[in-house]
Amino acid sequence: MSGQAQEKSAQESAQRVYAVMRRLVLEADDRKQRVAEALGMSFSRAKALRLLAEGPLRMRELTSRLMTDKPYTTLVVDDLEGRGFVVRSLDPDDRRCKVVTLTEAGREAAARATGILTTPPAELAALPPEDLADLDRILGKLH
Amino acid sequence: MSGQAQEKSAQESAQRVYAVMRRLVLEADDRKQRVAEALGMSFSRAKALRLLAEGPLRMRELTSRLMTDKPYTTLVVDDLEGRGFVVRSLDPDDRRCKVVTLTEAGREAAARATGILTTPPAELAALPPEDLADLDRILGKLH
DNA sequence: GCTTATCGTTGTAGTGCTATAACTGTTACA
DNA sequence: TGTAACAGTTATAGCACTACAACGATAAGC
Numbered sequence: 001m002s003g004q005a006q007e008k009s010a011q012e013s014a015q016r017v018y019a020v021m022r023r024l025v026l027e028a029d030d031r032k033q034r035v036a037e038a039l040g041m042s043f044s045r046a047k048a049l050r051l052l053a054e055g056p057l058r059m060r061e062l063t064s065r066l067m068t069d070k071p072y073t074t075l076v077v078d079d080l081e082g083r084g085f086v087v088r089s090l091d092p093d094d095r096r097c098k099v100v101t102l103t104e105a106g107r108e109a110a111a112r113a114t115g116i117l118t119t120p121p122a123e124l125a126a127l128p129p130e131d132l133a134d135l136d137r138i139l140g141k142l143h
Numbered sequence: 144m145s146g147q148a149q150e151k152s153a154q155e156s157a158q159r160v161y162a163v164m165r166r167l168v169l170e171a172d173d174r175k176q177r178v179a180e181a182l183g184m185s186f187s188r189a190k191a192l193r194l195l196a197e198g199p200l201r202m203r204e205l206t207s208r209l210m211t212d213k214p215y216t217t218l219v220v221d222d223l224e225g226r227g228f229v230v231r232s233l234d235p236d237d238r239r240c241k242v243v244t245l246t247e248a249g250r251e252a253a254a255r256a257t258g259i260l261t262t263p264p265a266e267l268a269a270l271p272p273e274d275l276a277d278l279d280r281i282l283g284k285l286h
Numbered sequence: 287g288c289t290t291a292t293c294g295t296t297g298t299a300g301t302g303c304t305a306t307a308a309c310t311g312t313t314a315c316a
Numbered sequence: 317t318g319t320a321a322c323a324g325t326t327a328t329a330g331c332a333c334t335a336c337a338a339c340g341a342t343a344a345g346c
Binding site for chain 3: 042044068069071072094095096097
Protein backbone atom coordinates (compact mmCIF):
# COMPACT_ATOMS: atom_id res chain seq x y z
CA MET A 1 0.00 0.00 0.00
CA SER A 2 1.39 3.42 -0.94
CA GLY A 3 1.92 6.08 1.68
CA GLN A 4 -0.98 8.09 0.35
CA ALA A 5 -3.32 5.12 0.28
CA GLN A 6 -2.31 4.25 3.82
CA GLU A 7 -3.01 7.80 4.94
CA LYS A 8 -6.38 7.74 3.24
CA SER A 9 -7.35 4.47 4.85
CA ALA A 10 -6.24 5.77 8.24
CA GLN A 11 -8.52 8.80 7.89
CA GLU A 12 -11.40 6.54 6.91
CA SER A 13 -10.71 4.47 9.98
CA ALA A 14 -10.71 7.59 12.11
CA GLN A 15 -14.08 8.54 10.70
CA ARG A 16 -15.61 5.13 11.37
CA VAL A 17 -14.09 5.04 14.85
CA TYR A 18 -15.45 8.47 15.64
CA ALA A 19 -18.89 7.44 14.42
CA VAL A 20 -18.98 4.50 16.82
CA MET A 21 -17.79 6.72 19.66
CA ARG A 22 -20.51 9.22 18.87
CA ARG A 23 -23.12 6.51 18.97
CA LEU A 24 -21.85 5.13 22.29
CA VAL A 25 -21.63 8.51 23.95
CA LEU A 26 -24.78 10.03 22.54
CA GLU A 27 -26.75 7.18 23.94
CA ALA A 28 -25.74 9.43 26.81
CA ASP A 29 -28.28 12.01 25.75
CA ASP A 30 -30.47 9.60 27.53
CA ARG A 31 -28.04 9.62 30.43
CA LYS A 32 -28.34 13.33 30.97
CA GLN A 33 -32.03 12.75 31.33
CA ARG A 34 -31.42 9.87 33.72
CA VAL A 35 -29.19 12.07 35.86
CA ALA A 36 -31.82 14.79 35.89
CA GLU A 37 -34.46 12.28 36.96
CA ALA A 38 -32.25 10.60 39.55
CA LEU A 39 -31.39 13.90 41.23
CA GLY A 40 -34.72 15.60 40.62
CA MET A 41 -33.06 18.63 39.05
CA SER A 42 -32.11 19.92 35.62
CA PHE A 43 -28.86 18.64 34.17
CA SER A 44 -27.12 22.00 34.49
CA ARG A 45 -27.52 21.80 38.26
CA ALA A 46 -25.94 18.36 38.24
CA LYS A 47 -23.11 19.72 36.14
CA ALA A 48 -22.49 22.41 38.73
CA LEU A 49 -22.47 19.82 41.51
CA ARG A 50 -19.93 17.72 39.65
CA LEU A 51 -17.69 20.73 39.14
CA LEU A 52 -17.88 21.64 42.80
CA ALA A 53 -16.99 18.08 43.72
CA GLU A 54 -13.46 18.92 42.58
CA GLY A 55 -13.31 21.70 45.12
CA PRO A 56 -14.98 24.97 46.20
CA LEU A 57 -15.32 27.69 43.58
CA ARG A 58 -16.13 31.37 43.61
CA MET A 59 -19.31 32.36 41.80
CA ARG A 60 -17.24 33.94 39.10
CA GLU A 61 -15.23 30.78 38.51
CA LEU A 62 -18.38 28.68 38.48
CA THR A 63 -19.87 31.02 35.88
CA SER A 64 -16.86 30.62 33.66
CA ARG A 65 -16.56 26.85 34.07
CA LEU A 66 -20.26 26.37 33.31
CA MET A 67 -19.96 28.67 30.30
CA THR A 68 -22.93 30.68 31.43
CA ASP A 69 -23.52 34.16 32.83
CA LYS A 70 -23.57 35.64 36.31
CA PRO A 71 -27.32 35.89 36.79
CA TYR A 72 -27.87 32.28 35.85
CA THR A 73 -25.16 31.11 38.20
CA THR A 74 -26.88 32.98 41.00
CA LEU A 75 -30.10 31.19 40.10
CA VAL A 76 -28.46 27.76 40.02
CA VAL A 77 -26.63 28.25 43.30
CA ASP A 78 -29.79 29.62 44.93
CA ASP A 79 -31.52 26.43 43.89
CA LEU A 80 -28.73 24.12 45.05
CA GLU A 81 -28.46 26.00 48.33
CA GLY A 82 -32.21 25.64 48.84
CA ARG A 83 -31.81 21.89 48.43
CA GLY A 84 -29.00 21.82 50.94
CA PHE A 85 -26.40 20.70 48.42
CA VAL A 86 -24.11 23.72 48.66
CA VAL A 87 -23.35 26.60 51.00
CA ARG A 88 -22.23 30.11 50.14
CA SER A 89 -19.61 31.80 52.25
CA LEU A 90 -17.72 35.05 52.02
CA ASP A 91 -14.21 34.83 50.68
CA PRO A 92 -12.02 36.22 53.49
CA ASP A 93 -9.41 37.34 50.95
CA ASP A 94 -11.85 39.37 48.89
CA ARG A 95 -15.12 40.27 50.51
CA ARG A 96 -16.72 40.89 47.15
CA CYS A 97 -16.47 37.18 46.33
CA LYS A 98 -18.58 34.31 47.57
CA VAL A 99 -17.21 30.81 47.75
CA VAL A 100 -19.56 27.93 46.95
CA THR A 101 -18.83 24.68 48.74
CA LEU A 102 -20.53 21.28 48.54
CA THR A 103 -22.25 19.90 51.61
CA GLU A 104 -22.08 16.20 52.39
CA ALA A 105 -25.48 15.73 50.72
CA GLY A 106 -24.18 17.64 47.72
CA ARG A 107 -21.15 15.42 47.53
CA GLU A 108 -23.36 12.33 47.51
CA ALA A 109 -25.59 13.75 44.79
CA ALA A 110 -22.55 14.62 42.68
CA ALA A 111 -21.22 11.09 43.12
CA ARG A 112 -24.54 9.64 42.02
CA ALA A 113 -24.50 11.80 38.90
CA THR A 114 -20.93 10.84 38.13
CA GLY A 115 -21.79 7.18 38.55
CA ILE A 116 -24.57 7.41 36.01
CA LEU A 117 -22.51 9.42 33.54
CA THR A 118 -19.28 7.48 33.65
CA THR A 119 -20.53 3.91 33.65
CA PRO A 120 -19.50 2.52 30.27
CA PRO A 121 -22.33 1.18 28.08
CA ALA A 122 -22.88 -2.57 28.51
CA GLU A 123 -22.02 -3.04 24.87
CA LEU A 124 -18.55 -1.61 25.41
CA ALA A 125 -17.91 -3.34 28.73
CA ALA A 126 -18.81 -6.67 27.13
CA LEU A 127 -15.85 -6.59 24.74
CA PRO A 128 -13.18 -9.23 25.36
CA PRO A 129 -10.60 -8.13 27.96
CA GLU A 130 -7.81 -8.09 25.35
CA ASP A 131 -9.79 -5.65 23.24
CA LEU A 132 -10.51 -3.41 26.19
CA ALA A 133 -6.84 -3.47 27.11
CA ASP A 134 -5.93 -2.45 23.55
CA LEU A 135 -8.46 0.37 23.51
CA ASP A 136 -7.20 1.53 26.87
CA ARG A 137 -3.59 1.50 25.71
CA ILE A 138 -4.30 3.38 22.47
CA LEU A 139 -6.76 5.95 23.78
CA GLY A 140 -4.51 6.51 26.78
CA LYS A 141 -2.13 8.20 24.38
CA LEU A 142 -4.57 11.06 23.94
CA HIS A 143 -4.32 13.99 26.27
CA MET B 144 -3.47 -12.68 36.99
CA SER B 145 -6.56 -14.48 38.34
CA GLY B 146 -9.77 -14.54 36.35
CA GLN B 147 -11.40 -12.18 38.81
CA ALA B 148 -8.51 -9.75 38.74
CA GLN B 149 -8.51 -9.84 34.97
CA GLU B 150 -12.22 -9.11 34.90
CA LYS B 151 -11.76 -6.23 37.31
CA SER B 152 -8.98 -4.72 35.29
CA ALA B 153 -11.07 -5.07 32.13
CA GLN B 154 -13.90 -3.10 33.70
CA GLU B 155 -11.47 -0.43 34.80
CA SER B 156 -10.20 -0.26 31.25
CA ALA B 157 -13.74 0.09 29.96
CA GLN B 158 -14.30 2.98 32.32
CA ARG B 159 -11.15 4.80 31.26
CA VAL B 160 -11.91 4.14 27.61
CA TYR B 161 -15.41 5.46 27.98
CA ALA B 162 -14.11 8.58 29.73
CA VAL B 163 -11.83 9.37 26.79
CA MET B 164 -14.68 8.76 24.35
CA ARG B 165 -16.89 11.11 26.33
CA ARG B 166 -14.28 13.79 26.22
CA LEU B 167 -13.74 13.40 22.47
CA VAL B 168 -17.43 13.39 21.63
CA LEU B 169 -18.54 16.05 24.08
CA GLU B 170 -16.09 18.42 22.55
CA ALA B 171 -18.98 17.99 20.12
CA ASP B 172 -21.25 20.04 22.35
CA ASP B 173 -19.38 22.76 20.67
CA ARG B 174 -20.08 21.08 17.32
CA LYS B 175 -23.80 21.28 17.75
CA GLN B 176 -23.35 24.97 18.18
CA ARG B 177 -21.10 25.14 15.14
CA VAL B 178 -23.74 23.35 13.06
CA ALA B 179 -26.40 25.72 14.31
CA GLU B 180 -24.24 28.70 13.39
CA ALA B 181 -23.19 27.30 10.02
CA LEU B 182 -26.79 26.66 8.97
CA GLY B 183 -28.31 29.63 10.75
CA MET B 184 -30.88 27.46 12.52
CA SER B 185 -31.33 25.64 15.80
CA PHE B 186 -29.73 22.22 16.07
CA SER B 187 -33.06 20.40 16.11
CA ARG B 188 -33.75 21.70 12.58
CA ALA B 189 -30.40 20.39 11.44
CA LYS B 190 -31.20 17.04 13.04
CA ALA B 191 -34.42 16.88 11.04
CA LEU B 192 -32.56 17.71 7.84
CA ARG B 193 -30.05 14.94 8.49
CA LEU B 194 -32.84 12.45 9.09
CA LEU B 195 -34.59 13.46 5.90
CA ALA B 196 -31.34 13.05 3.98
CA GLU B 197 -31.85 9.30 4.38
CA GLY B 198 -35.17 9.58 2.58
CA PRO B 199 -38.60 11.25 2.72
CA LEU B 200 -40.64 10.76 5.88
CA ARG B 201 -44.22 11.30 6.92
CA MET B 202 -44.76 13.88 9.64
CA ARG B 203 -45.66 11.13 12.01
CA GLU B 204 -42.42 9.26 11.35
CA LEU B 205 -40.41 12.44 11.69
CA THR B 206 -42.07 13.09 15.04
CA SER B 207 -41.13 9.67 16.28
CA ARG B 208 -37.56 9.74 14.96
CA LEU B 209 -36.94 13.16 16.49
CA MET B 210 -38.45 11.99 19.78
CA THR B 211 -40.69 15.00 19.93
CA ASP B 212 -44.41 15.67 19.56
CA LYS B 213 -46.68 16.46 16.64
CA PRO B 214 -47.08 20.19 17.19
CA TYR B 215 -43.34 20.76 17.37
CA THR B 216 -42.76 18.76 14.22
CA THR B 217 -45.26 20.98 12.44
CA LEU B 218 -43.32 24.00 13.67
CA VAL B 219 -39.96 22.62 12.56
CA VAL B 220 -41.21 21.61 9.13
CA ASP B 221 -42.94 24.97 8.69
CA ASP B 222 -39.61 26.61 9.36
CA LEU B 223 -37.63 24.34 7.04
CA GLU B 224 -40.22 24.76 4.32
CA GLY B 225 -40.03 28.53 4.70
CA ARG B 226 -36.28 28.29 4.12
CA GLY B 227 -36.78 26.16 1.03
CA PHE B 228 -35.07 23.12 2.52
CA VAL B 229 -38.05 20.75 2.41
CA VAL B 230 -41.39 20.40 0.68
CA ARG B 231 -44.60 18.88 2.00
CA SER B 232 -46.73 16.72 -0.25
CA LEU B 233 -49.83 14.62 0.27
CA ASP B 234 -49.24 10.91 0.61
CA PRO B 235 -51.22 9.35 -2.29
CA ASP B 236 -51.67 6.15 -0.27
CA ASP B 237 -53.15 7.89 2.74
CA ARG B 238 -54.46 11.38 2.21
CA ARG B 239 -54.28 12.08 5.94
CA CYS B 240 -50.51 11.88 5.79
CA LYS B 241 -48.04 14.41 4.48
CA VAL B 242 -44.67 13.39 3.16
CA VAL B 243 -41.71 15.64 3.85
CA THR B 244 -38.95 15.61 1.22
CA LEU B 245 -35.62 17.43 1.07
CA THR B 246 -35.02 19.92 -1.70
CA GLU B 247 -31.62 20.19 -3.31
CA ALA B 248 -30.79 23.11 -1.02
CA GLY B 249 -31.92 21.01 1.92
CA ARG B 250 -29.70 18.18 0.84
CA GLU B 251 -26.71 20.51 0.69
CA ALA B 252 -27.46 21.92 4.14
CA ALA B 253 -27.78 18.41 5.58
CA ALA B 254 -24.46 17.44 4.03
CA ARG B 255 -22.79 20.48 5.55
CA ALA B 256 -24.16 19.56 8.97
CA THR B 257 -23.04 15.97 8.59
CA GLY B 258 -19.58 17.12 7.58
CA ILE B 259 -19.22 19.19 10.73
CA LEU B 260 -20.59 16.48 13.00
CA THR B 261 -18.73 13.47 11.66
CA THR B 262 -15.25 14.87 11.15
CA PRO B 263 -13.11 13.16 13.77
CA PRO B 264 -11.28 15.44 16.19
CA ALA B 265 -7.75 16.27 15.05
CA GLU B 266 -6.41 14.61 18.16
CA LEU B 267 -7.95 11.28 17.16
CA ALA B 268 -7.06 11.53 13.48
CA ALA B 269 -3.46 12.20 14.43
CA LEU B 270 -2.96 8.77 15.98
CA PRO B 271 -0.57 6.45 14.13
CA PRO B 272 -2.29 4.50 11.33
CA GLU B 273 -1.72 1.18 13.12
CA ASP B 274 -3.56 2.47 16.16
CA LEU B 275 -6.45 3.76 14.07
CA ALA B 276 -6.64 0.41 12.31
CA ASP B 277 -6.77 -1.37 15.68
CA LEU B 278 -9.47 0.93 17.00
CA ASP B 279 -11.41 0.44 13.80
CA ARG B 280 -11.14 -3.33 14.01
CA ILE B 281 -12.17 -3.51 17.67
CA LEU B 282 -14.96 -0.94 17.63
CA GLY B 283 -16.23 -2.44 14.39
CA LYS B 284 -17.33 -5.42 16.47
CA LEU B 285 -19.98 -3.28 18.14
CA HIS B 286 -23.37 -3.10 16.56
C1' DG C 287 -73.19 4.15 7.27
C1' DC C 288 -71.82 5.13 11.61
C1' DT C 289 -68.46 5.02 14.98
C1' DT C 290 -63.83 5.09 16.15
C1' DA C 291 -59.10 6.05 15.35
C1' DT C 292 -55.31 8.50 13.01
C1' DC C 293 -52.73 12.52 10.77
C1' DG C 294 -51.61 16.95 10.84
C1' DT C 295 -52.60 21.59 12.49
C1' DT C 296 -53.61 25.38 15.73
C1' DG C 297 -53.51 27.46 20.18
C1' DT C 298 -51.97 27.98 24.83
C1' DA C 299 -49.17 27.47 28.81
C1' DG C 300 -44.98 26.28 31.11
C1' DT C 301 -39.80 25.15 31.72
C1' DG C 302 -35.06 25.89 31.29
C1' DC C 303 -31.79 28.59 29.65
C1' DT C 304 -29.75 33.02 27.55
C1' DA C 305 -28.98 38.05 27.36
C1' DT C 306 -28.98 42.72 29.02
C1' DA C 307 -29.20 46.40 32.13
C1' DA C 308 -29.20 48.38 36.59
C1' DC C 309 -27.87 48.31 41.37
C1' DT C 310 -25.03 47.33 45.89
C1' DG C 311 -20.98 46.42 48.24
C1' DT C 312 -16.03 45.92 47.89
C1' DT C 313 -11.41 46.51 46.02
C1' DA C 314 -7.66 48.71 43.26
C1' DC C 315 -5.40 52.53 41.57
C1' DA C 316 -4.09 57.26 40.18
C1' DT D 317 -9.49 60.61 48.24
C1' DG D 318 -11.94 60.06 44.54
C1' DT D 319 -12.68 57.21 40.50
C1' DA D 320 -12.78 53.18 38.08
C1' DA D 321 -13.26 48.25 38.07
C1' DC D 322 -15.16 44.00 39.82
C1' DA D 323 -18.32 40.34 42.34
C1' DG D 324 -22.69 39.15 43.02
C1' DT D 325 -27.70 40.02 42.88
C1' DT D 326 -32.17 41.48 41.02
C1' DA D 327 -35.31 42.28 37.36
C1' DT D 328 -36.96 41.81 32.77
C1' DA D 329 -37.43 40.02 28.27
C1' DG D 330 -36.82 36.58 24.83
C1' DC D 331 -35.83 31.87 22.65
C1' DA D 332 -36.16 26.91 22.03
C1' DC D 333 -38.35 23.27 23.33
C1' DT D 334 -42.09 20.48 25.83
C1' DA D 335 -46.79 19.25 27.00
C1' DC D 336 -51.70 19.24 26.61
C1' DA D 337 -56.24 20.00 24.56
C1' DA D 338 -59.08 20.63 20.72
C1' DC D 339 -60.20 20.62 15.84
C1' DG D 340 -60.91 19.26 10.65
C1' DA D 341 -59.89 15.90 7.31
C1' DT D 342 -59.29 11.25 6.15
C1' DA D 343 -59.24 6.24 6.87
C1' DA D 344 -60.55 1.69 9.05
C1' DG D 345 -63.67 -1.56 11.29
C1' DC D 346 -68.08 -3.22 12.78
